[in-house]
Amino acid sequence: MKKMLGEERRLQLLAQLRNSHTPITGTDLAKFANVSRQVIVNDMTLLKARNEPIMATSQGYLYMHQEQLQQTVERTIPCLHSAEDTEDELVTIVDCGGTVKNVIVEHPIYGEITASLMVSNRHEVKAFVQRVNETQASYLSELTGGVHLHVISAPSASILDLIERSLLEKGYLITDKT
Template identity: 70%
Template sequence: MLGEERRKELLTLLKNSKQPITGTDLAKQANVSRQVIVNDMNLLKARNEPIIATSQGYLYLTTDEPSNTYERKIVCLHTTEQAEDEMSTIVDCGVTLKNVIVEHPLYGEITASMMISNRLEVQNFIQRVKDTKASLLSILTNGTHLHVISAPSIEQLDSAVQRLREKGYLVEE
């Protein structure tokens, strides 16, 4: 499959999927290496295709997101060992953990998409951290980081914030 044809097929796959698709899975379907997929995704993003790379794979952002979704930006502080508990606390309230944001002294704000909505996704994320021996972004800021969280109701956001507060993970004025 030639490059342009492959990229059209990748776009179709992503547009038709409600779940993220890993680069490895896309590579298998296109019969190319994962690095070719990474390059294709970068080319598509450069054409302003709304593709994001999440911790679970690539996702095509659509604008038909429910209008009754509420968002909140929160500041958290915890150790690396507490990350799984923090994420589980959030998703247990029916809240999606959209991203993590840290302030880097050289690069400024660094944002990484997460899109974690349930305990299985939390466990998969933590397992990938272990398997890759990667560090969480919050290591750059001694544990301080921001999250954008979203939910179908303000009450769910309030519940997640309250539980984070009770566990001492929430940074407040």
């Protein structure tokens, strides 16, 4: 297979992403374009700099189609729990109908650190937790004693309210009384 070059490659990658409604891994895109994964990382950075709505998620790259962006509401929710409760927290959110877009922590040296998650169902949560365990990585919230924010999207504000109530019941939601 011939190696794709520069702008032609980025246009082909963009077409691949636009035609998929599920994330595509950097490895799969690299195989498609016959380049290294690092070249794909650079290409995605260039495409995002052109305001293409590409999101790097824990499952791969995802093109955010306009209808996906318009049909949801978002809320930033403050949480506190141990690393052991991460999977339960994420499952609670997705079972209520939410998508966990990211996790944000406030680091004393680096300031705000944000990592994209984009988990919408139990399968994606399980895959995310499995990758963390396999790589022996730490959750970002471990840098802040378990304190973190999630940007959560859902089809309606009432679903976001349900998510907050569910997290509160489990003791994961930070409130004024916490």
